[in-house]
Amino acid sequence: MTVRTRFAPSPTGYLHVGGGRTALFNWLYARRHGGKFILRIEDTDEKRNTEEAHQVIYDGLKWLGLDWDEGPDKGGEFGPYRQSERSDIYAKYLARLELGGHVYEDGGAIRFRSPRKSVVVEDMVCGRIEFDMSNPATHPDMTIRRPDGSWIFHFVNVVDDIEMKLTHVIRGEDHLSNTPKHVELYNALGEKPPVFGHIPLILNHEGKKLSKRDGGSSITYFMEHGYAPEAVVNYLCLLGWSPGDNREKLTMEELLAVFDIDKINRRNAIFDLDKCFWLNGQHILSMSFERFVELAKPFVEKAAIAYGTNESLLAALAIVKPKVKHLSDVPDWIGFLFTEDFSFDSEAVEKSLNKAGAAGRLQALRTTLVNLSEWTHASLEAALKETATALGVKTGELVHPARVAVSGRSVGPGLYEMFVVLGKDRTLARFERASAKAAA
């Protein structure tokens, strides 16, 4: 039997991180077991069903690196993959329930008559759970069709899972209490329920369900704030699970090899943006340069940095990669390399450039550098240190003003790296201007 899992979001115009994680776990499970991952859009509520809302889902999943084998945009053997287009199928299944005497009319709506027996759910994550369905007050007969003919979630969800031959249903724990209802439907239809796996919920710092207002509650947030997808995927897996060997940073390949849904714990987890941020830095640090360029470039383009040739952009990105924590910070980190019109941080100017003697030291350094025949990291470092010795000052007394002279700020890439990327002429020109500025 081929494993078939699905992600079945409703198009709300917003992809929740919890949804992203559900999608991820389903995808991981399918890929690990050589199965199929299906995308189904639950858009029975037509009011909020827009094309843009669908796009948010596609974009979010693609960004996370999750590809689906069947879906609305892709087709597949068991389509259509939008519930709004599956009404005929639901009608057929309703007829089956009617035939078995499982439904009745109530004020124009159609309800499913619960057998009122206890239902046992064997859950991949939660284990064996028994639900007592005998009390109609607490477990009323569920409605499956409204008077206007539109369908209710529980019913269409089950019908589609049957029709699409899903073997495993991995979803949020908020559905655990709904599961016995779903099982009753499977039984009434004479179908075998899939294997369920209810994963714990993601909470905010107040311990409440993560809502739209919370920072980092949507996948879009991570896309826009310069997170690497691999870092977000990594973090999401770490919520409720660990590889068991104290590793924190794992690549997608490593996750695919060791992530196991039934080892996930049953506790709801509080989302910690700090740790996600740290993982992002770790991933950026260790990813290939090519990958870094791929992820950083869109931010550079969006900021409309006039970087000239591709080579010069790559040179700038290379010296910044070990420092950057958010990809969205890249434009700010490299901008000063491509314009003479960069701004000077007043605090930095005050602290090093305007320090007594700074202008003179800068001039001395300039003189040394003018005569430098070789413009490399090593020769620049040697030259600067010699100058410092000759002047009888500490290296830092030259480094700090030079850094501000060349970049306008006190924080940035390595000094010699900046010299090399700027080249001799521009470096010396900036020295000139800064000396004048310091003197003034």
Next chain:
RNA sequence: GACCCUAUCGUCCAGCGGUUAGGACACUGCCCUUUCACGGCGGUAACACGGGUUCGAAUCCCGUUAGGGUCGCCA
């Protein structure tokens, strides 16, 4: 209210009958260092409570408490 799930540092995870209760984020001290990072070495900090079971319990059982979820003609 009923039913279901859960309970280890502030947070995320390890632990599955005998441990100085471990790692990571955050916070913090020192070192490295041209800034900022990175990295290295430390520090602060936890078994919710009460009963059992056992020679022995963070670990097993039962309660209590707390948190979360579900009980829609939302999904």
